[in-house]
Amino acid sequence: MKAVSLFWRGFDLLLNILAIVAAGLLAFMFLSIIYDVTTRNLRMFTVTWVVAVTEYGLLYVTALGAPWLLRERGHVSMEALRSMAPDALAYWLEKLVLVMCLVACLAAAWFAWPVIQRNVGMTDVRAAFIPRWTMFAPILLSFGLCALQFARFLFQPGAFFGRGVQPQDGI
Numbered sequence: 001m002k003a004v005s006l007f008w009r010g011f012d013l014l015l016n017i018l019a020i021v022a023a024g025l026l027a028f029m030f031l032s033i034i035y036d037v038t039t040r041n042l043r044m045f046t047v048t049w050v051v052a053v054t055e056y057g058l059l060y061v062t063a064l065g066a067p068w069l070l071r072e073r074g075h076v077s078m079e080a081l082r083s084m085a086p087d088a089l090a091y092w093l094e095k096l097v098l099v100m101c102l103v104a105c106l107a108a109a110w111f112a113w114p115v116i117q118r119n120v121g122m123t124d125v126r127a128a129f130i131p132r133w134t135m136f137a138p139i140l141l142s143f144g145l146c147a148l149q150f151a152r153f154l155f156q157p158g159a160f161f162g163r164g165v166q167p168q169d170g171i
Helices: 002-041 050-070 079-084 089-120 137-155
Strands: none
Touching: 002 050, 002 079, 050 137, 079 089, 089 137
């Protein structure tokens, strides 16, 4: 049991690191856009890499933050439907949804792998310095980690949606 606990602690650490990288990338994108707009408006020079890097960055921020957000249960969920169902049905409905999410994430990761392989050695047309496979790698990583997190939820005792919305949670 200690190995399993150690695995999940490492997994949680990885998700925390990826979320911090996503937050840092978001700040970098923000500053890059300001830099690009400022230099263009002052007619100093044009920064050609900002648009491509920002487009990739949006994908990376989403993909790197999604597993952390899932672990924190900060995503849109079917809690309203579950809360209206009787407890026995709600339990099985919840498990069914977790299995469906797990399968969907595994399928997305599975189909991302050959796309990555096909794009190795190619570069993005808009930014010759960005390898094209890096556009698809975060999809594999994100959906793989989300699948693992859904499996974790599936086999944890207790209800996934059991906490309910608390007043301090906000909107």
